Amino acid sequence: MRIATWNVNGVRAREKTICAWLEREKPDLLLLQEIKCEATAFPPCFAAMGYEAAIVGQKGFNGVATLARQPLTVTAQRLPALPETDAQARYVEIAWQELRVGNLYLPNGNSGGETGYEYKLLWMDALRAHAEALLADEVKLILAGDYNVCPEDVDFAPGVLGPDDALLRPETRARYWSLLWAGFTDAVRALKPRGPVYTFWDYQAGCWQKDKGLRIDHALLAPAVAERLVAAEPDRQERDRDSPSDHVPVILELA
């Protein structure tokens, strides 16, 4: 079973790139973040390739969608703990085969001043509350996507982030670890405990060429899923293609 997560930075701008990648990699599930469009504007090409889609879209910003080869059931289109008035499209969750798969795009937190940062923390609290409820029910849960968190110092190249960046502030990291310690396994770190495993490189200043990246795209696995983990790594080749996303796919293989 192959499951991938990918912040594509605009699904319409990346349509051909994603189709070609699906053709090569043939994952069972693909979790997309930053689709930057409403569901009505979502490209039809994935359906033509045999993928069903669960889409939570938004005009211009954010937006998540999960593609699945086999039938899926949508179980959530937002985090239950957030107010219903919250308009940001950042979470979609499906039941698929024996699994529950949450696809998330966590707020960056560097824009909008302290209010913007507080929203990130609020969102992380809501994510943990939801995750704990599912784990308590022994749901076979995968929570994957763009977390916008560098868990440890090894997860960002020296010099690419300031000391107060929202991706690594202590309040951010405390919430990330609190989520992880609720009972998850970080799939990539479980298989590569040490060293950089970047998933993002800024478009600016030749960051990719200098390998000055970040590890911010994560896949967290509930215990019953973690015991089936065979492989988990970013597909770095994708960053070298024409007009790439600034993130690469992270691919998981489960027995």
Next chain:
DNA sequence: ATGACTGAGCATCTCAGA
């Protein structure tokens, strides 16, 4: 000392990204 990108929108600049 230093690099200066990308997508989308009531668009030829602004915002957000991270």
